[in-house]
Amino acid sequence: MIAARQFGTVIGLAALCLVLWILTPYFLTVSNLLNIAEQTSINAIVAVGMTFVILSGGIDLSVGSIVALSGVVLGTALQGGQPIPVALLLALLVGLASGLVNGALISWGGLPPFIVTLGTMSIARGAALLYTEGRPVSGFDASFRVLATGRVGFIPAPVIAMVLVYLVAHFALTRTTFGRYVYAIGGNEEATRLSGVAIRFHKTMIYGVSGLMSAAAAIILTARLNSAQPIAGMMYELDAIAATVIGGTSLMGGEGSLGGTLVGALIMGVLRNGLNLLGVSSFLQQIVIGGVIVVAVLLDTVLKRKNRT
Amino acid sequence: MNAGGPVLEMRGVRKAFPGVVALDGVDLTLHAGDVHMLLGENGAGKSTLMKILSGAYRKDAGEIRIDGQVVDIGSPRDALALGIRVIYQELNLVPHLSVAENIFLGAMPTRWAGVVDWRSLYERASHVLGDLGLDASTLHARTPVSRLGMAQRQMVEIAKALAASAPTTLFELRRGLAVALRAKADEASARQALKVLVMDEPTSSLTSREVTQLFSLIERLTARGVAIVYITHRLDEVFRIGRRVTVLRDGRHVTTRLLSDVSVPELVRLMANRDLSEHFPKSRAARGPELLRVEHVSRGGALSDISLSLHAGEVLGIAGLVGAGRTELARVIAGADRCDNGRLFVDGGEVRLRGPADAIRRGIGLLPEDRKAQGLVPGLTVARNVALPHGRRLARLGVLTRRCEAALAAPIADELRVKATETQTVRLLSGGNQQKVVLGKWLAGDVRIFIFDEPTRGIDVGAKVEIYNLMNRLTARGAGIIMISSELPELLGMSDRILVMHRGRIQAEIDAAGATEERVLRAALGLERPALSDAAGAGGGEGPGGAEG
Numbered sequence: 050m051i052a053a054r055q056f057g058t059v060i061g062l063a064a065l066c067l068v069l070w071i072l073t074p075y076f077l078t079v080s081n082l083l084n085i086a087e088q089t090s091i092n093a094i095v096a097v098g099m100t101f102v103i104l105s106g107g108i109d110l111s112v113g114s115i116v117a118l119s120g121v122v123l124g125t126a127l128q129g130g131q132p133i134p135v136a137l138l139l140a141l142l143v144g145l146a147s148g149l150v151n152g153a154l155i156s157w158g159g160l161p162p163f164i165v166t167l168g169t170m171s172i173a174r175g176a177a178l179l180y181t182e183g184r185p186v187s188g189f190d191a192s193f194r195v196l197a198t199g200r201v202g203f204i205p206a207p208v209i210a211m212v213l214v215y216l217v218a219h220f221a222l223t224r225t226t227f228g229r230y231v232y233a234i235g236g237n238e239e240a241t242r243l244s245g246v247a248i249r250f251h252k253t254m255i256y257g258v259s260g261l262m263s264a265a266a267a268i269i270l271t272a273r274l275n276s277a278q279p280i281a282g283m284m285y286e287l288d289a290i291a292a293t294v295i296g297g298t299s300l301m302g303g304e305g306s307l308g309g310t311l312v313g314a315l316i317m318g319v320l321r322n323g324l325n326l327l328g329v330s331s332f333l334q335q336i337v338i339g340g341v342i343v344v345a346v347l348l349d350t351v352l353k354r355k356n357r358t
Numbered sequence: 359m360n361a362g363g364p365v366l367e368m369r370g371v372r373k374a375f376p377g378v379v380a381l382d383g384v385d386l387t388l389h390a391g392d393v394h395m396l397l398g399e400n401g402a403g404k405s406t407l408m409k410i411l412s413g414a415y416r417k418d419a420g421e422i423r424i425d426g427q428v429v430d431i432g433s434p435r436d437a438l439a440l441g442i443r444v445i446y447q448e449l450n451l452v453p454h455l456s457v458a459e460n461i462f463l464g465a466m467p468t469r470w471a472g473v474v475d476w477r478s479l480y481e482r483a484s485h486v487l488g489d490l491g492l493d494a495s496t497l498h499a500r501t502p503v504s505r506l507g508m509a510q511r512q513m514v515e516i517a518k519a520l521a522a523s524a525p526t527t528l529f530e531l532r533r534g535l536a537v538a539l540r541a542k543a544d545e546a547s548a549r550q551a552l553k554v555l556v557m558d559e560p561t562s563s564l565t566s567r568e569v570t571q572l573f574s575l576i577e578r579l580t581a582r583g584v585a586i587v588y589i590t591h592r593l594d595e596v597f598r599i600g601r602r603v604t605v606l607r608d609g610r611h612v613t614t615r616l617l618s619d620v621s622v623p624e625l626v627r628l629m630a631n632r633d634l635s636e637h638f639p640k641s642r643a644a645r646g647p648e649l650l651r652v653e654h655v656s657r658g659g660a661l662s663d664i665s666l667s668l669h670a671g672e673v674l675g676i677a678g679l680v681g682a683g684r685t686e687l688a689r690v691i692a693g694a695d696r697c698d699n700g701r702l703f704v705d706g707g708e709v710r711l712r713g714p715a716d717a718i719r720r721g722i723g724l725l726p727e728d729r730k731a732q733g734l735v736p737g738l739t740v741a742r743n744v745a746l747p748h749g750r751r752l753a754r755l756g757v758l759t760r761r762c763e764a765a766l767a768a769p770i771a772d773e774l775r776v777k778a779t780e781t782q783t784v785r786l787l788s789g790g791n792q793q794k795v796v797l798g799k800w801l802a803g804d805v806r807i808f809i810f811d812e813p814t815r816g817i818d819v820g821a822k823v824e825i826y827n828l829m830n831r832l833t834a835r836g837a838g839i840i841m842i843s844s845e846l847p848e849l850l851g852m853s854d855r856i857l858v859m860h861r862g863r864i865q866a867e868i869d870a871a872g873a874t875e876e877r878v879l880r881a882a883l884g885l886e887r888p889a890l891s892d893a894a895g896a897g898g899g900e901g902p903g904g905a906e907g
Contacts, residue, residue, distance in 0.1 A: 225756045226749035229738075233746055236735035243694055243724060243732055244747040244799065245715035303737045 057352065058297055058312045061345070065316060069323040076326055083205060089318030090211040091273075092288045093311060094266040096296075097218045098148070098259030099289040100310045104222075105255045106235040106302025107162035111151060112263045112289055114173035116282030119144040119264035121177045124186030124277025133193055141264045147173055148260020152253030162256075170286070177279040187276035197272035207269045214265060218258075219307045231255060235302025291338075292317055295345040316341070363426055365390045365585045366411075366442075366554050371420035373406055378816070380406040384420075384611045386604055388554060388585040393576060395596045395617070396589045398606035399629055399879065400680055400844035404589050407606070408556050411587075412444040413437040424553065441553035443519035447562060449511050453504035457514050458483030460503055461521045486521045491578055509568035512560060516575055520552055555579065556587040561595060562681060573599050591679045593622055593883055605629055626883070630846070630875040638851030639826050643833040645854075646670025648706065650722075650807050650838065652691065655700030660686040662862045664700070668807065668838040673829060675853030675870070676842045677878050683862040684842045685727050688811045691840070692724035693717030704807070718747055720807075723800030725793075727811040727842075733796035734784050741767035741780035744798040751803075770798040775824060790821025797828065808832060808839045814848060826852055846875045860884045 069076040095112050102109045119140040126136035147169065154165045199206040222228035230251045233241040242248050266285075271277045296313030298305025320341060324334045366388040373381040381403045388394050398404050409415040411422070413434040422429055424440050431437050437444075451460050458480050459466070467478040483499035490513070497510055497517075506514065557576075561569045576586060576599060590596065596603060597617060605612040605628045612628050620628075650668040655661060660683045668674050678684045689695040691702065693711035702709050704720045711717050714724070726732035734743055744767040745752060752762050767780045774794040784795055793813065800808060810829075814822045829839055829852060843849045849856060850873055858866040858881035866881035 224758055224760075226753045226758055227756060229742060229746070229749060229758060232738060233735045233742075236737045237731070239732050240726075240734055241746065243692070243714045243726060245713075245718040246746065246749070247713075247715060303735065 057348070058295065058309055058316070058345070062312055062316050062319065065319055065323070069319065069326070073323070073326045076323060079203075081322070081326075083203070083208065085315070085318045085322045086208045086211070087205045088322065089314050090207040091266045091270050092285065092292060092317065093211050093314035094214050094262055094269070095285050096289040096292040096310045096314050097214055097307060098262030099286075100293045100296075100298055100305065100307055101218075101222070101231055101255050101258045102162070103290070103293050103298050103300060104235045104302055104305055105231050105252065106238065107155065107252075107255070108166065108290070108300075109148075109151065109256060109259045110163065110166040110286045111147070111169040111173055112259060113282035113285035114170045114177065115144050115147045115260050115263035116267045116270065116285055117177040117279055118147065118173045118180075118267075120267035120271045120277040120281050121181050121186055121279050123268060123271050124189070125180070127189045127193060128186055133190070137268060140268055141261060144260040144262075144264025144267065145257050146260070148257040148263070149253055151260065152256030155256065156249035156252040174279075181277075181279045183279060185276045185278040189275065194272055194275055197269065197275075207273070210265070210269060214262070215307060215311055218262075222307055227251065227254065232303055235304075237303070288317065291342045295342060297349055313345075316345075364388060364423075365425060367421075367423040368407070368411070369421045369423075371407065371410060371422075372418045373410060373415060374418055379609055381410075381417075381609045384606065384609070385614070386587075386611075387614065388587065389602075390553075390583040390585055391580045392601045393580060393586045393588055393599050395600035395603040396587055396606070397596065397603060397625065397629055399846065401608075402606040402629075403609040404606055405558070406609075408444060408558065408587065408589070411437065411442060411554070411556065413442075441551050442556070443552060443554070444556040445512070445515045445519060445558065445560060447559045449515050451503045451511055451514060451518075454502060456500050456502055457487075457497060457506075457517075458499040460514055461486060461499075461518045463518070465521075482521070483517075486517050489578075490517060490520065490575055492517075492575075507568075508563045509565070509571060512564070512568075512572060513575065516555075516579070519555055520579070552579075552584055554585050554587065556589070558589045559591070560588070561590065561592065569595070591883060593625065593885065596625070597622075622885070626876055626880055626885070630879045638848070639823065639830065640852050641830045641834070642854065643671035643830075643836075645672055646836055649704065650691070650840075651703040651706075653701045653703070655687075655690060655697045655702070657686060657690055657695065657697045660862055661690065661697070664862075664864055666857060666864065668840055670806070670836045670838050671833045672855065673833060673839045673841055673853045675849040675856040676840060676859060677846065677849055677856055677882055678842075678859035678865075679882050680844070682859040682882065684859055685811055686862075687859070688724060688727075688809045688840070688842055691717070691807075692722055692809055694724065718803065718805070721803075721805050722807045722809065723747075723803070723805035725796055725800070725808065725810045725813055727815075729789075729793055729796050733799075734792060736785035737783060739781050739783055740771065740787075740795055740798075743784050743795050744770055744780075744802055747799050748803055766802050767798065770801050773801065774798055774828065788817075788821075790817035790824075793817055793821065793825065797825070806837045808837060810839060810841045810843075812843060813841065814843070814845070822848075846878055849878070850875060858882050 066077070075081060095116065098112060099109060122143045123136050123140035126139050127133070151166055151169055154160055155162050158165070196206055201209055222231065230241065230246050233246065234248060234251060238248060267282070270281060292314035293305070293310050294300060294313070295316055296305065296309030296311070298309060317338065320338060321334065324337060329337070364387045366386070368384065368386040371381055371384045372379070384403065384407055386407065396404050406415065410417045411431070413431045413436050416432065422431060429440055431440065452463065455463070461483050462479060467475045467482065469475050480499050484494070487497055487499060492513060497513055503511060503514060560572060564572060580586060588600065600617045602614060603617050603620065603625070604614040605625065607629060646669055648667055648669050652664060652666045655664045664687055666674070676684050676687070686695065690697045693714045693716050702711065704722070709716070709720055730736065735746065741763045745763045748766065749758065752758060752766065764780055771780055774797060784792060787795065813825055832839060841849065841853060850870060853870045856868045856870055856873055856878060857864050858868065858878055860882060861884065865884065868877060868881070
């Protein structure tokens, strides 16, 4: 089931690459492809958390703001002379905690995920601005930049990080009880509850994962920019939702996969890169990307309807 | 209107759903000004027949005539145009709108461009209410429906049914822009005067004084020549306001009589009687120790003072009509809902269930009434659904291997003879196989107390027999089963003991050996006094507390 659906998105990605290769020969060079992978890594990692949340039937609008908040916590810690591992851990904890707060409000407070994360989107952004007084944080030790500029062989560090995150998350989603409950809760929450699964606990953890992924993305972003900005991560939630949905995950929950999300994130990255190479104006780019999202989901819906009946 | 002739005739109506014939050759004739009672057990076909009349379903065969003319009712719109209205048990009102707005919802008087003519709206609403003999002190046109009690809401529904016939002329219709935009065909179907009003269990949430009010309303309607189809399980009401009665059984027309010509026992016999040709493979297991005891459990208005006990090797049947509290009881025992007071004992020790997980840990498994909504995750495979309650036990450090899930599911699928591989998605399975997957969830664990809520609903005969056989194997192994069913033959055929519920209470406890459908039905209808019920118990089958109080 999942494989068949991914197949469609993979073909879409391949077709897109083919067209861009014909239009601009530079597209299919190793350095450009690595460039795309590196640029995609941040959105792709945020989209991992988003996929967990959407699979469980929820939504997380606060990811972009959590990226900013964990980023400035990381930045100030580094600026204040903390060792790099301590600063990284702090950032991850802040992201995780923000996500757990989302999850707790949703499961124990009984509030709709849309409302809760809309609120924390504003709260986390405000907290990031307050914490930095609205100014970017910079002036880190040079060794920190290795997280963005370093390479293993010829592969950039952010791409390595992305691949690792996907491997671990994919394992969690497909091979652990936690992953199984993510699908089960999204597929039929009541039946899952009647099966004795602790719904509230697992829902809280799902949003925790999303917060943690936002923090991981914040680390890469901060290293790439060599500064932490309280206004970073604007609109990341929409990119992450788009990658997830293009990848074939149902917004109703219960169906989808991380493989699909990775392909979805790559489609968006390739599209942006290709349109830049072709010199398409950034205004037009937005229209094209929006169109791709709608068409991808439309195709998916049409195919699904065909399969069902 | 043709004087004297029937308003509505339904002849030879047939309707089949995949795997089951819901109606077969059913007739119904209504006369103007009659209150026609429609009786039958759960699943006799009353609702299906009314859904055909109201255009919600299409009939497969048969004929419907209104005032002698053959008509085709293809949609709810058609039914409205013919003057047929249905008031469902769960009322269809918009709570935040006023009484008047609800009455004219969809047909608001407008000035131009769809602007509502409020004065005319309230005037006409008051007029309709006045017609029904309701003055402003009983029901004011401007009151929001959310502030009304159930009885008043019912009145609004009746006023709404009546109002659709209030003179909305074509000229008026054309005035509103929104209305003018509608197709011409629509004008032809401009709403017709109320001819037939169907009321489905209208008194189920009313007090006795409110019932009297409702009945006087009904009399006003019949005085205007409206024919009323009245569905109820309360036999006292049947004789109080009914003139004719039609009894359905298993989707067939049994009889239509004048109520002056029948007695209560006769009606019950007509509803219950059937040829007991169906065979049940019941095998009796040795009765073991007590597994479960429920003492004085109450919950809201749904359950009051329920006590029962279940022994190893026993099938305890629970009978009752829809709304008697059977499913609520099942959910309390399975930990899905909490009870307000009362105690539960498993193996003699008291337990407190804070959720389904607690119940499962004690060995209680629920096969819910609505398997699609509550029993299964349709997008997951057979093996994963079966493994769902056992994740913690199966996993090592939270990691599930495919092998362990498959190993869990394979013998279960074998035992249940699920005609599907473990890797198939549950959504694509037939109803019978889906039910077996839900069963498999509990067979895979240490469940000894099974609660089956309508275990064979909507599944084919072959799968039914397999489920009965499985029940035998479970009791032979020392499990206890509580079986809720609306199919009396099944209940009588498979139970050792039957508890009959009526309005949240246990009305009677009947040993299966001495039970007849008629007796169970009498108790379910509330005709049998609880005190009398023990007398006929054939001994050996009494649990403590079953029917006292």
